[in-house]
Amino acid sequence: MSAIVGALASAFTIHEYGDARVAAVIPARNEARTIAEVVRESARYVHEVLVLDGGSRDGTAEQARAAGARVITDRGRGKGAAVRQSLGETTADVVVFLDADGSHDPTDIPSLVRPVLAREAELCVGSRFSGGTDELSVTVGQLIRTIGNISMNIAINRRFDVALTDTLNGFRAIRREVALEVKLAEDRHTIEQEMVMKVLAYGYRVVNRPTHEYARLFGTSHIAVWREWPTFVRCVLVNIFQSQRAPLTHGVRVKPALETWMRESTPLESAASDS
């Protein structure tokens, strides 16, 4: 079975992306034990690999550079700030974000990129619901995270009338110009939910594709659930209320809305053009 999976993975060539350029962005803070492998594996599926280093003191930057990544030091404000910074550090058409801790499998990169290149969506988020996760709820912290994830999904699905199964997974591909347009502002891990909500609020499309989440190979998550859950709740509420008060319609949905408005305001012209 693994031979078949290996053969399928090796069947991939970067030419599949046509003229589009794809970058992998790997935020990393003290991940020296896994970063080199993640960089090397990711490089098989993208044109360039960027590592956004969060002031690591364990040699993460050196390991990443030696493995072939371009390393940029972030401004010390958190993972979200590093994600935002990375958008200005590459000119790639599509950016794929993945963790440096070995929990995301780079062989899944093409399946996240494909819907974006096929113009099926502007953001494709890996789904642990359909792809499975090894980070099961065996500790109280993990249980709270799981309940939090599901609650966020439900809130976002209800507000934006979508049916996403995972909105918080950091493993995702986005059209870079859209990521820049929606004006992301979060500095912390809340960037994941903010990105989904802002992309939807601007009228762009978000889809999920199955990706498996492996348990972090070493160390512990940088999210202290007990301390940070109010930040996540604040972020989801702010974005839900803001998008309700001032709907942003710069994206693809503006076209049908404009067309309806124009048809209603100029019935004669539109009737003439219909015939």
Ligand SMILES: Nc1nc2c(ncn2[C@@H]2O[C@H](COP(=O)(O)OP(=O)(O)O)[C@@H](O)[C@H]2O)c(=O)[nH]1
């Ligand atoms: N550049 C940068 N990366 C960070 C920072 N904090 C966490 N990361 C990285 O972001 C990724 C996700 O963090 P992680 O702790 O695994 O969060 P989790 O997967 O949600 O538990 C990992 O690769 C971390 O090393 C930071 O402040 N700056």
Ligand SMILES: [Mg+2]
């Ligand atoms: Mg992780």
